[in-house]
Amino acid sequence: MPPARSPLTLVASHDAGRSVPASASARIVESVTAAIIERRLMPGTKLSEQKMADIFHVSRTLVRQALNQLSRDRLVTLEPARGAFVATPSVAEARQVFQVRTMLEAAMVRSLCAQITDRQIAELRAHLRDEAAAVARTDVTGRTRLLADFHVVLARLGGNEVLAQLLADLLSRSSLIALMYQSSHSAAHSQLEHERIVDALEQRDAEAAAALMERHLAAVEQNLHLDPHTADLSAALLPTL
Numbered sequence: 001m002p003p004a005r006s007p008l009t010l011v012a013s014h015d016a017g018r019s020v021p022a023s024a025s026a027r028i029v030e031s032v033t034a035a036i037i038e039r040r041l042m043p044g045t046k047l048s049e050q051k052m053a054d055i056f057h058v059s060r061t062l063v064r065q066a067l068n069q070l071s072r073d074r075l076v077t078l079e080p081a082r083g084a085f086v087a088t089p090s091v092a093e094a095r096q097v098f099q100v101r102t103m104l105e106a107a108m109v110r111s112l113c114a115q116i117t118d119r120q121i122a123e124l125r126a127h128l129r130d131e132a133a134a135v136a137r138t139d140v141t142g143r144t145r146l147l148a149d150f151h152v153v154l155a156r157l158g159g160n161e162v163l164a165q166l167l168a169d170l171l172s173r174s175s176l177i178a179l180m181y182q183s184s185h186s187a188a189h190s191q192l193e194h195e196r197i198v199d200a201l202e203q204r205d206a207e208a209a210a211a212l213m214e215r216h217l218a219a220v221e222q223n224l225h226l227d228p229h230t231a232d233l234s235a236a237l238l239p240t241l
């Protein structure tokens with residue numbers, strides 16, 4: 001059932017456990033989003049309608065529908081006469097995305113403390129173990145997806161689908177932003193910060209959970225190279241990576 005393999009990085013390969021999209025265009029939206037979250041598709045990449053139609057074995061009309069949806073999600077930019085491109089979020093947009101995430105996610109973990117069950121804590125622990133395993137075996141695609149999913153899993157646990165959907169959208173945009181501005185916040189750090197957040201949830205310490213989430217998102221944002229005026233000269237001239 002999945003489309004033929006192609007050199008283009010548009011094939012969602014390991015999403016078998018996730019819900020099956022209703023239509024062909026939804027499947028394309030899902031594949032492109034997954035490729036962005038897993039950092040297989042870079043900002044500014046041209047998304048040729050014809051190539052995508054070939055890859056997914058669908059009409060260009062369906063591809064166009066998918067691109068329109070992705071453009072509404074702000075993952076794709078449609079340029080008259082030039083076509084569709086993976087979006088290149090601006091610095092202002094990047095800051096705004098993190099500002100909104102901080103507001104939503106701090107409030108989210110605070111209210112989650114009042115209702116989270118022991119079973120849900122166990123679920124989060126299982127997720128953290130998967131994260132740690134992916135970080136340990138330097139599975140870049142897997143860990144990127146798992147680290148992003150942690151935030152969506154938290155939103156789902158609260159039972160608020162509107163919030164979960166909103167955060168899923170912001171997370172995809174955050175992935176693009178991380179690609180665009182070369183995030184240097186390490187996966188290992190994120191994983192440890194997630195552990196601390198779950199510790200606070202387990203203790204039902206709402207204030208600590210909210211503060212840890214704020215600190216985590218601030219650390220992620222600070223490690224984006226958003227401000228060229230404060231670029232670290234020695235880091236620029238002597239890259240360690």
Ligand SMILES: [Zn+2]
Pocket residue numbers: 147150151190194216
């Ligand atoms: Zn995180």
